Every structure is written in C-alpha cells, then in structure tokens.
Amino acid sequence: MMDPEPTEIPSSNVGARKRDDTETLASALATLSEMDASDLRVEWCRLYRSHPPKKLSRDLLELGVAWKLQERVLGGLSAATNRQLSELARTMTTKSDLAKARKVTLKPGARLVRAWGGETHEVLVVEDGFVWRGVTWRSLSVIAREMTGTHWSGPRFFGLTGITTRPVAAAGTEGHDHE
Numbered sequence: 001m002m003d004p005e006p007t008e009i010p011s012s013n014v015g016a017r018k019r020d021d022t023e024t025l026a027s028a029l030a031t032l033s034e035m036d037a038s039d040l041r042v043e044w045c046r047l048y049r050s051h052p053p054k055k056l057s058r059d060l061l062e063l064g065v066a067w068k069l070q071e072r073v074l075g076g077l078s079a080a081t082n083r084q085l086s087e088l089a090r091t092m093t094t095k096s097d098l099a100k101a102r103k104v105t106l107k108p109g110a111r112l113v114r115a116w117g118g119e120t121h122e123v124l125v126v127e128d129g130f131v132w133r134g135v136t137w138r139s140l141s142v143i144a145r146e147m148t149g150t151h152w153s154g155p156r157f158f159g160l161t162g163i164t165t166r167p168v169a170a171a172g173t174e175g176h177d178h179e
Helices: 011-032 037-048 058-074 079-095 140-148
Strands: 111-116 119-126 129-132 135-137
Touching (some): 111 140, 129 140
Antiparallel strands (some): 119 129
C-alpha cells in the first residue's frame, strides 16, 4: 500500500521545530567539550567529508566541528562575506600580507562630504560619476582639483584612500562631463 501524500506542517509547529533544532544543537555543542581529539577528528570527517589538517589542535578541531553543526542549523555565511574571505585567502596566497587595501565600491546615493576653504562640499555618487554643485563629473580627482586649485588624488582628498572610487554601475563607462 502506498503512503498518503505528505501534508504541510501546520504553522503552529514551525516554531516548535526550530526550538527543537536549537535545543538539539545546544546539546551537541555541549558534548563536544567531552570528546577527545580522535572523536573530534571522526566528527570532522563526517561533517566536512574530508580529513582535518594533520596538526590541527584539539581546540581548533572542536571549533571547526562546532561551526559546522551551527551552520547546518542556523545557516552559514552570506555571499558577500564568502567573497571577502575568498579575496583575503587569495591575498594571503599571493602576497602573504593583508596590508593590501580591500576593494569597496561606492554605490549610487552615497554622499561624500569634505570641508575645504571654510566651505563644506558635498559630492553625490551617481551611476555615471559624481555630482558636485549640480554638475556631473567623471572623476573625484578633477573635483578635488577644482575645489583646491592644486592637484590632489580625489580618493585621498575625500578620505577614501585604498578603495575603488568608480560608482558600481559606471565601472565600464568611458568619458563624461568635465574630464
């Protein structure tokens, strides 16, 4: 005889299920401190489907297993965090130095404020550049030069040293007003 079709879980049980999951997680995490290193290695293999690094200390084995257990119940890292971690790993692999500036892009709608010459200047980031005094500019450096009368690095002038200054949507555009 065939099983009847599965039925939906009533919404009143959803919260109870989540509570059961977190209680089970708490219990599993509590037992980790009682496990020896060999048991933690077995658990690591089960959860990660690979062997742990050979010289990983017991404490780090416990943390790794605890992370995986929590990830399964509570969810993992966001896509943005995964990208940042991948970038950091690439930097460490190629340069062994995290001093490299991390790339962050300015999004349309961001406002940059700079006091200069007794006046407060506000620059608005838009899709195709930067708006200052009602005019769209392609470069922060040109705006800084207009404000000060001397050559400046626009990102440095606005306190953005080390980050990308092109607006997100304008990354591939060439040429625009005032440059």
